[in-house]
Amino acid sequence: MTEQQLHHLLTLLEIALALITLPLLCVIAAPYGRHSRPGWGPTIGTRLAWVLMEFPTVALLIPVFLLGNHASEPIPLIFLFIWLSHYVHRTFIFPLHLQPGTKETPILIVLFGAAFNSLNAYVNARFISHFGVYEAGWLADPRFVGGLALFVIGYAINRDADRTLITLRKDGRPGRYHIPRGRMYRYVSCPNYLGEMIEWTGFAVLTWSLPAFAFALYTAANVGPRAISNHRWYREKFDEYPKERRALIPFLL
Ligand code: NDP
Numbered sequence: 396m397t398e399q400q401l402h403h404l405l406t407l408l409e410i411a412l413a414l415i416t417l418p419l420l421c422v423i424a425a426p427y428g429r430h431s432r433p434g435w436g437p438t439i440g441t442r443l444a445w446v447l448m449e450f451p452t453v454a455l456l457i458p459v460f461l462l463g464n465h466a467s468e469p470i471p472l473i474f475l476f477i478w479l480s481h482y483v484h485r486t487f488i489f490p491l492h493l494q495p496g497t498k499e500t501p502i503l504i505v506l507f508g509a510a511f512n513s514l515n516a517y518v519n520a521r522f523i524s525h526f527g528v529y530e531a532g533w534l535a536d537p538r539f540v541g542g543l544a545l546f547v548i549g550y551a552i553n554r555d556a557d558r559t560l561i562t563l564r565k566d567g568r569p570g571r572y573h574i575p576r577g578r579m580y581r582y583v584s585c586p587n588y589l590g591e592m593i594e595w596t597g598f599a600v601l602t603w604s605l606p607a608f609a610f611a612l613y614t615a616a617n618v619g620p621r622a623i624s625n626h627r628w629y630r631e632k633f634d635e636y637p638k639e640r641r642a643l644i645p646f647l648l
Pocket of ligand 1: 427428429441493494496497498553557560561563564570571572573574575587588591613614617618
């Protein structure tokens with residue numbers, strides 16, 4: 396089997412994981428954060444958990460990228476920059492901002508997260524710097540321009556929503572939950588997940604690649620059901636929870 400065939404198989408595996416994850420998470424909420432519960436084995440601090448889980452998205456992605464035949468060309472380097480603009484923050488900065496009282500994370504989740512991120516880092520990095528072929532005019536292509544616009548919008552929504560939750564915890568008592576309000580929280584309970592989905596859909600469009608589409612699909616399969624679980628949780632916990640607010644997609648879902 397050639398490396399390209401293996402790469403394609405691993406990309407299909409990622410799509411298969413998305414198709415398994417979606418129904419699974421509709422039945423079982425991943426046991427971290429507000430859905431933490433006993434029975435999922437030993438746990439570690441959530442700051443460390445995030446760094447360990449997300450580490451391959453930077454530490455594996457960069458060397459795989461650099462080994463590619465097109466690694467020094469401007470278009471792959473722009474893709475790399477876009478990817479790292481999200482993942483350097485998620486791996487090294489976001490965990491530092493998590494507030495005391497954030498629940499611990501099961502090691503099982505960390506192992507699964509790190510394994511998935513390794514697979515995802517390999518298939519995406521290898522495509523953008525090696526197997527993918529991009530013409531010189533790609534940066535003016537509507538797919539690149541539209542995808543980049545989506546990525547930037549998703550990034551802004553995700554960061555803003557994460558910041559709101561962190562500020563709520565900072566101003567409130569450690570470990571307490573509050574109703575987030577304002578900006579995108581006027582419309583949905585989980586704009587952080589909505590932003591994440593828009594970002595990776597944008598990345599898939601701007602690279603026009605199967606590995607990036609696989610990741611966008613996996614992200615939706617992962618955070619979509621969690622948004623619905625979180626929305627239900629908010630409604631059960633807070634009598635005064637805004638009735639018009641949806642779970643994930645404004646006015647729809
Ligand atoms: P959560 O919203 O569950 O939690 C984020 C932080 O905010 C935690 O510290 C949490 O505390 C705290 N928090 C949450 N809600 C409240 C509230 N109402 N009041 C006070 N504090 C609150 O987000 P996740 O941990 O699931 O995700 C974090 C980021 O990672 C998001 O941007 C998400 O999009 C991204 N992500 C991406 C995935 C992907 O597949 N690409 C998968 C999962 C996450 P506590 O932990 O104690 O609940």
